[in-house]
Amino acid sequence: MAAAAKxxxxxxxxxxxxxxxxxxxxxxxxxxxxxxVEKHSPANAVLVLKAYHRLIAVELAKSEARVEHAGxxxxxxxxxxxxxxxKKYSRPITTTARAHPGLFxxxxxxxxxxxxESSVSGQLAALALSV
Amino acid sequence: MLPSLFLAFVEAxxxxxxxxxxxxxxxxxxxxxxxxxxxVVIQAISFLILFVVLYLKAIKPTIAAMDERAxxxxxxxxxxxxxxxxxxxxxxxxxxxxxxxxxxxxxxIAEAQKTAKEFADKQQKxxxxxxxxxxxxxxxxxxxxxxxxLAEARTEIARLVVTTTERxxxxxxxxxxxxxxxxxxxxxxxxV
Numbered sequence: 621m622a623a624a625a626k627x628x629x630x631x632x633x634x635x636x637x638x639x640x641x642x643x644x645x646x647x648x649x650x651x652x653x654x655x656x657v658e659k660h661s662p663a664n665a666v667l668v669l670k671a672y673h674r675l676i677a678v679e680l681a682k683s684e685a686r687v688e689h690a691g692x693x694x695x696x697x698x699x700x701x702x703x704x705x706x707k708k709y710s711r712p713i714t715t716t717a718r719a720h721p722g723l724f725x726x727x728x729x730x731x732x733x734x735x736x737e738s739s740v741s742g743q744l745a746a747l748a749l750s751v
Numbered sequence: 752m753l754p755s756l757f758l759a760f761v762e763a764x765x766x767x768x769x770x771x772x773x774x775x776x777x778x779x780x781x782x783x784x785x786x787x788x789x790x791v792v793i794q795a796i797s798f799l800i801l802f803v804v805l806y807l808k809a810i811k812p813t814i815a816a817m818d819e820r821a822x823x824x825x826x827x828x829x830x831x832x833x834x835x836x837x838x839x840x841x842x843x844x845x846x847x848x849x850x851x852x853x854x855x856x857x858x859x860i861a862e863a864q865k866t867a868k869e870f871a872d873k874q875q876k877x878x879x880x881x882x883x884x885x886x887x888x889x890x891x892x893x894x895x896x897x898x899x900x901l902a903e904a905r906t907e908i909a910r911l912v913v914t915t916t917e918r919x920x921x922x923x924x925x926x927x928x929x930x931x932x933x934x935x936x937x938x939x940x941x942x943v
Binding site: 692698700704724725726729736738740741744745748 | 910913920921924929938939940
């Protein structure tokens with residue numbers, strides 16, 4: 621069982637590498653990979669697809685900046701954030717805005733596992749920790 | 752004394768014979784007074800016999816008893832003297848023994864006092880160290896408790912401040928304030 625999972629993981633990694641072009645997940649490549657899996661039905665296909673899906677989701681999260689905000693955010697500000705993150709990570713990054721009233725005011729940006737925050741809630745938390 | 756007395760008794764008949772001869776020659780005093788020499792001699796012999804009997808039966812045993820008593824007294828005195836000397840020697844020896852015993856007792860007492868003092872000092876030192884350790888531990892515990900209480904107080908105060916601030920901000924912040932803050936935050940994040 622462990623050997624099968626390991627084998628499926630390796631195959632999923634290979635398929636994932638084929639799906640990324642210039643640090644960007646290519647929809648065409650992904651479609652081709654899925655067609656290949658559907659056609660050839662490799663061993664442990666379900667495990668392979670689960671691992672592949674997880675890798676693709678992680679990679680897509682790296683290409684997406686999820687912006688949480690309290691109050692209105694100007695589209696120009698979101699564009700500026702996307703540009704700054706694209707420049708920082710050297711790959712195209714898009715922004716997705718989502719309201720989060722718990723921040724009171726300010727923004728929190730997540731890119732993959734990285735978090736950037738400038739909010740009243742964050743400052744209050746930092747104040748509580750510093751006391 | 753006894754020989755002279757004896758001679759006096761022995762010579763008494765001779766003297767009486769001389770006196771009788773003299774009286775025969777001429778009427779002497781004895782004749783004048785009507786003395787009979789034979790009675791005198793008989794009296795003298797009787798006295799002599801009585802004296803010998805008394806000497807043999809009473810005087811001699813008495814003298815022997817007195818000599819024996821004197822000897823016994825001398826022996827007793829000598830014994831008393833010897834006992835006195837022995838007593839003196841014994842007393843001297845006893846004094847020496849008592850003195851030695853006193854010296855030994857003094858030495859034992861001094862050693863005991865020294866040991867007791869050392870033991871007391873040791874006990875006092877141990878008690879002091881134990882008390883110091885307990886005090887140090889107590890102070891340390893108090894200090895830790897104090898720090899813990901201060902930390903808990905700080906945390907609680909910070910939590911209250913943050914909670915109060917959040918409530919105030921939730922009520923007082925307007926949409927314009929939030930938008931302005933968001934703009935500033937965006938500028939800050941784009942400068943990362």
